Amino acid sequence: MAGILTPGTLAPDFTLPVSLDRKLSLKDLRGKPVILAFYPADWSPVCGDQMALYNEILPEFEKYGAQLIGISVDGVWCHAAYAKDHHLHFPLLADFEPKGAVSRAYGAYHQDAGFSERALFVINKDGLITWSYLSPIGVNPGADGILEALEELGAAV
Amino acid sequence: MTRLAIPVGAKDHRQGDQEAPCTLVEYGDYQCPSCGQAYPIVKRLQKHFGKRLAFVFRNFPLTQLHPFAEPAAETAEFAGAHHKFWEMHDLLYENQKRLSDQLLLQLPQQLNLDPDELAEALQSGQFEPRVKADFTAGVRSGVNGTPTFFINGQRHDGSYDYESMVEAIDRILE
Numbered sequence: 335m336a337g338i339l340t341p342g343t344l345a346p347d348f349t350l351p352v353s354l355d356r357k358l359s360l361k362d363l364r365g366k367p368v369i370l371a372f373y374p375a376d377w378s379p380v381c382g383d384q385m386a387l388y389n390e391i392l393p394e395f396e397k398y399g400a401q402l403i404g405i406s407v408d409g410v411w412c413h414a415a416y417a418k419d420h421h422l423h424f425p426l427l428a429d430f431e432p433k434g435a436v437s438r439a440y441g442a443y444h445q446d447a448g449f450s451e452r453a454l455f456v457i458n459k460d461g462l463i464t465w466s467y468l469s470p471i472g473v474n475p476g477a478d479g480i481l482e483a484l485e486e487l488g489a490a491v
Numbered sequence: 492m493t494r495l496a497i498p499v500g501a502k503d504h505r506q507g508d509q510e511a512p513c514t515l516v517e518y519g520d521y522q523c524p525s526c527g528q529a530y531p532i533v534k535r536l537q538k539h540f541g542k543r544l545a546f547v548f549r550n551f552p553l554t555q556l557h558p559f560a561e562p563a564a565e566t567a568e569f570a571g572a573h574h575k576f577w578e579m580h581d582l583l584y585e586n587q588k589r590l591s592d593q594l595l596l597q598l599p600q601q602l603n604l605d606p607d608e609l610a611e612a613l614q615s616g617q618f619e620p621r622v623k624a625d626f627t628a629g630v631r632s633g634v635n636g637t638p639t640f641f642i643n644g645q646r647h648d649g650s651y652d653y654e655s656m657v658e659a660i661d662r663i664l665e
Binding site for chain 2: 382383387390393394478481
């Protein structure tokens with residue numbers, strides 16, 4: 335494992351399905367900060383769930399004009415069911431085919447386990463990674479690091 | 492990164508002495524089953540450590556998962572405004588499985604509080620800013636789910652079963 339991409343790196347572009355008939359490209363989000371949250375799997379135990387936590391914190395992220403995106407190797411139907419059950423209000427991308435390709439491009443793929451690491455990236459409006467963090471797979475990294483990184487961008491609106 | 496962003500202060504709901512050598516802070520959600528499991532554990536810890544341990548509860552309602560978490564938190568704050576925070580906190584956890592809008596309005600009577608006043612406070616969102624302030628400070632402190640515990644300001648990342656908590660607190664007290 336070479337490690338996750340570090341600050342100063344241009345964020346590799348990608349296009350992934352966000353639902354059965356819709357795709358999302360990173361380059362479409364140029365002009366605003368983007369938070370990429372790679373995570374191992376949908377349906378982890380509920381109360382400590384990282385995506386559920388971020389869902390609650392969305393208004394804080396929005397204060398910085400930032401777009402949050404969750405990415406895992408789960409397929410679109412799985413994401414749809416999970417997002418519906420947890421009332422998630424941000425897109426979940428399916429890094430499903432070829433499996434984990436985008437996670438690999440960010441150095442955030444756990445080869446042995448076959449799923450994404452818990453890796454966070456904050457990308458500025460020009461597509462440059464300004465902050466990244468790899469959390470142990472069993473530890474929900476919370477959001478304090480993301481908020482500090484957004485603050486540093488001086489992107490407050 | 493994993494330290495309490497806002498130190499324990501006068502605005503907090505605290506059980507035990509301000510000068511206690513160990514202060515345990517819980518960020519919790521009244522409808523979260525894991526917090527429900529932690530509730531009797533905290534009681535046992537308080538009994539075990541006595542005056543050496545102070546306990547502080549702060550709100551961290553996961554409103555998208557738990558529809559009654561926010562009104563329950565506001566109900567506890569309402570009781571707090573009448574100096575009955577802990578009585579309501581305990582009632583909420585002891586009735587966690589039955590939480591409903593109706594139940595919330597029945598609980599004040601058990602504490603000789605006015606249910607109509609609570610209904611009005613919930614309606615007007617009187618205690619919403621307080622709950623939100625707890626939540627925001629929690630996020631800044633690295634709260635990563637419920638319950639999240641801080642022992643003397645440091646996030647406790649281990650398990651929160653009784654034995655693990657005793658061990659973690661003993662380390663502080665040594």
